[in-house]
Amino acid sequence: MTAIKKIGVLTSGGDAPGMNAAIRAVVKAASHFNIEVLGVQKGYYGLIHDIMTPLSNQAVYNIIHRGGTILKSARCLEFKTPEGRQTAMENLKKNEVDALVVIGGDGTFTGARLIGKEFGFPVVGLPGTIDNDLYGTDYTIGYDTAVNTVVSAVDKIRDTAHSHDRIFIVEVMGRDAGFIALRSGMASGAEKILIPETKTYVNELIESLKTGLNEEDNSAIVIVAEGSEYGGAMEVKKIVNDHFPDYDTRVSILGHMQRGGAPSAFDRVLASGLGFQAVKGLTEGQHGVMVGSINRKIVFTPFDKAIKYHKSFNVELKNIAEILSA
């Protein structure tokens, strides 16, 4: 095993709060292991276009609490081609980079897996996505912050819903996963939560709303995951309108605010711990893996597994949410 002297770090795909805390941890851990770090701008785009600059401990001062990513993120189609990846490899060689830490989601890991397979280049991945949809870790970096952002928005929406006796349909992110919807829905006491992982019949939705709308509180909140079987909040609104024509039903699509903002303490700690373990793992010969935390234990999961498998959904939590919302 050749000693690693220099690593590159990049953030790729959708940004997530806590990516900066992860970059900081990678840089400081590398310094601890006497490894130099190059920061690659805009994900794989920066590899192909050779935009890499040294990152010192000073460069990551005062970023642990900042949302977004100082390295910027981008979607890079060129990296999906063998020619693009070849150019990226040549630039890594030219800059004497021995290994990479990539922070992103399953698309990012798909690209990382390919350069491992094609060139034997060592890469360790950090799970950075608000969606929490990655196999191989209980929580992804950014998820907790996004859930807290949704909860604080729904708390405010509930105030106005209550004042006007309205039904609010709130659409949240998560792509084809319902982790954000379930957790934020439970935390905000939503009357109904619609997620892609479990089927909800229209009559169940209607019954939940009928129970939720009563003399004490004639308003209701429905949280809809963007990937739910009904489509988004607009589609759910049509169904609700048909059954509750006397109510003023409103839609709120929270959108990109869920990606931004200062990371929660949980995400900062998660990013710091995993960032350190990514570098330590590289020094111990780990590559082609994502580093995650399962039951508070550090786990290295091969990229193909992290990409292929789906994280199991907490059905019990969903059932409890149903019982408590009645």
Ligand code: ADP
């Ligand atoms: P995320 O990592 O959040 O899932 P994307 O799916 O946009 O986000 O992937 C991020 C980047 O990873 C893409 O812009 C591309 O550069 C790279 N990537 C995604 N899929 C592949 C693929 N099949 N082959 C090579 N690179 C890929």
